[in-house]
Amino acid sequence: MKLEVLARLEKEVLLLDGAMGTRLQEAGLGTDTAPEAWNLERPEIIRKIHSDYLAAGSQIVQTNTFGANRLKLSDYGLEKKVNEINKQAVKLAQEVGRDNYIAGSVGPFGKFLTPVGNITFEEAVDIFKEQISALVEAGVDLISLETMSSLKELKAAVVAAKEVTEEVPVITQMTFNQNLRTLSGTTPQVAAVVLDALGADIIGANCSLGPGGLLKIVQELNQVTDKPLIVQPNAGLPKVVDGETVYPETPSEMVTYIEKFIEEGVRIVGGCCGTTPEHIKAFAQQLDGVNPKLSKSIKKFRLASRSQLVELSDQDESLLIGERINPSGREKLTEELKNGKLNITQQEISDQVAAGARVLDINVGGAGIDEVEMMQKVVEKVQNTTQVPVAIDTTDPEVLEAGLKSFAGKALINSVTGEQESLDRVLPVAKKYGASLICLTLDEDGIPSTAKGRLEVAKKIKEEAVEYGIAPENLLIDTLVLTASTKQEEVVETLKAIKLVKEELGLKTVLGVSNVSYGLPSKPLLNRTFLAMALGYGLDAYIVDPLDEDLQQTISAADLLTNRDQNAKNYIADLDPNQKDGTQDKKVKSIVKEDENTSLGRIEEAVLKGQKEDIVALIKDVLEDYSPEKIMNQALIPGIKAVGEKYESGEYFLPQLMAAAESMQEGFKYLKDQLEFDAETSSAGKVLLATVKGDVHDIGKNIVKVVLENHGFEVLDLGKDVPAEEIIAEAKANEVDVIGLSALMTTTMLEMERVVELLAKEELAIKVILGGAVVDQEYANNIGADGYAADAITAVRKIEKLIN
Structure with missing residues (x-):
């Protein structure tokens, strides 16, 4: 019955x-x-909810186990009952729906x-495995990983599920x-690409938005x-009407979207917050006799970071993979990596991305370097400061897994060969973590001397990859160029092999270009000439130095001449008309400010790039020249404000924001603790934060706290599940300027109104600002609050206005 559901989805749309x-x-x-506690305490209610949905037409019911992992259950002292609660939940669903499918909610x-x-x-994998194991042992037909906002967390959940069972x-x-x-x-596309590669069987979205969203x-x-x-919309966004939380969209309103969902490939439809058996009954009537539609997707080679998709086809621009994060032959970088430092690495990351690298190759191999630790650190540094995917460049299995676990997106493995030992070692890891592969055309006999020989190795790798469940479009074939100084006759074989691989196997190709010039003079000339020839043969990607300006010009011209650059858009953009020699100054210019090399500029840059480990040393270097106040006002604060602007514009996202905030905190703490700098003299105001009574969610509030502190506010954090009376008492005692309230549940958002009412009763002139997934500006207006903020940066902006 378990795998049968996938077969049914080929020919019908199922109702959740x-x-x-x-x-x-x-x-x-x-x-x-805890909602999950009612599986044990009030089983009759859980049975009734399942029965009502089944009677309405549901073919799949989800267990009442959404928060039944040990972390969430620990908020209620139930962390030792994970197994019991999950198995009981499955039993309750089975008792009323044995002829239907049971999905274990996680x-x-x-x-x-x-x-x-x-x-x-x-x-994370261990915590998810504990819950999923209990669900599978109890007999669920599906595992439903839902309402995830973190791609890395969802990646851990998929890995856990696949480790528990493939069935x-x-x-x-x-x-x-x-x-x-x-x-x-x-983005949705990034999520789909990553989850598809990880082996998710059904992909979709739920909660947070109504059907239109x-x-x-x-x-x-x-x-x-x-x-x-799969899609499970809310019944609109929640509103408070006469003191009660309601979801406004009726069954007749929501059902108008069903046909549109089906047209877009949806094969499971259900409802999330606010939907009722009446909604499901309307859905069932609309789905009667409806057949699923074919996907509109086009298969391509794709990589993804947490927030950015990289695609490669014969119509897309060729793919530049930056090679400069590699200690080989670089004494200073090697020494820095030995000491666990990332100064040079950070500069290489920034410069390569600014120069046009769309993927960064990461190699941390070297004598005396802790490769596992440094691979994790460098991968996290790339994620926190850029949006590009990474290539994990190592032959060490432990280092490879460390990099793949650290990366939230779909990475590239550099590399696997046609040797059976390599295939058996690397392919399972690539499948497990949803990675693409650079495939070297060498086997136990070495590198074939002919193009046809390399094609045969590529064919073997493709067949083995497919056996492991890795789609062919996830492979980049490296036909391996040897140095022209010793293997001159084989250079052209490399080029012929590119064409053969593309024509006969339909796979994309990649080369490490610099090998061709080893041992010869004028290496840059040979490299760019060979690259131009390779691109003419159809080469798709290349591992090169992005800071080589002449090479960049060659790439731009070759992409134009091979019809990858439609209407010469990139070629024209890459040329700076102000430079007579046509060098592409735009691409190689650093992304940081012009004053980055000044002492205060370097501190500001450290905040901007999240260089937490470097900022104290940078501050120490300038203390003889600048006062703590000047460092704060002219370096730290401008840095965090620039981060806020990037966040608001969509250039930065939460990970970059938090990395910058931690860097700012390190600098501020040093100025305050070590130098007895009086923080109060620069305080922007005093803010009390609390998650209201009954609500145990504080992730958003904690982010707001960090960002507020980084903008000079003094923050009093009361934590979560805080009664209104305590909030008022602490606000009075500490003479705060603003109270920030957080709620994530529709049942607890009503507590916010109670705080506002108590403030008015006490006649306290303290401003109140609200935040949380279930509230909005309209709700803030309705209860008499002074503002609403959708995110941490907006909270800073609005609190500044409220105080001033």
């Missing part, structure tokens, strides 16, 4: 159930009780993974904001994956 949480609240669930932790939070990837299909659903990105900046999401998903899609 609707909301569980809002139904439990209607049944009297209090904010001090939700997020409500906490960040490293480097933003403290949970490691391995810990139970995995549903993956992310939750997106109205800007069509997740909290950490992931989720229609836009599935339209994006359908462009890049042919996996069955």
